[in-house]
Amino acid sequence: MNAKIKYLIATLSAMLLGYSSRHYAERLPEFVAVQMGDTLWASMVYFGIRMLGASVRLRVSVLLSFLFCFGIEFSQLYQAEWIQVIRGTTWGALVLGSGFLTVDLIRYTVGIGIAYGIDGLLLHKRRI
Numbered sequence: 001m002n003a004k005i006k007y008l009i010a011t012l013s014a015m016l017l018g019y020s021s022r023h024y025a026e027r028l029p030e031f032v033a034v035q036m037g038d039t040l041w042a043s044m045v046y047f048g049i050r051m052l053g054a055s056v057r058l059r060v061s062v063l064l065s066f067l068f069c070f071g072i073e074f075s076q077l078y079q080a081e082w083i084q085v086i087r088g089t090t091w092g093a094l095v096l097g098s099g100f101l102t103v104d105l106i107r108y109t110v111g112i113g114i115a116y117g118i119d120g121l122l123l124h125k126r127r128i
Contacts, residue, residue, distance in 0.1 A: 007051035010118070014044035038104050042069050042111030043118075050119060062116050069108040076100040 018040035025033035046065040053061065075083075077100050086092035097104075 003054040004051055007047050007054060010047040010115075011044055011051055014040050014047055014115070018044060035107060035110075038107035039111035039114070042108035043115035045069055046112050046115035046119070058116060058119060061119075062112060065112045065115075066108070069112065070105060072096060073100060073104050073108070 018037050021028065021033060021036035021040060028036075042065065045068055046061060049061050049064050049068070050056075056064075072095070076097050083096070087096050087098055
């Protein structure tokens with residue numbers, strides 16, 4: 001299977017699981033409901049970056065994922081009215097978040113780490 005298709009499937013799977021973790025939060029253990037959304041969002045970012053650049057080294061994808069996720073989180077410290085209007089929309093809130101939380105940086109780290117592990121073990125075929 002083409003690498004881009006594998007990463008597309010992984011990206012969409014992370015999106016679906018992330019949405020489900022929010023939608024069905026009351027049915028999940030509290031720890032899972034609280035932690036999984038942001039963790040899966042970071043995994044989705046990683047797989048999306050891999051989909052766009054499947055030939056890029058895994059470590060570069062990890063770095064780009066951290067830059068993107070941490071950049072979005074730190075951008076939440078900026079509270080200008082125009083960006084708050086964007087964050088007030090469904091898509092704006094999904095992409096840009098709503099407020100800075102230090103714990104989100106830990107969640108992103110875990111999500112990127114899990115995605116990197118899955119990628120290294122299952123998706124990325126190393127050439128011998």
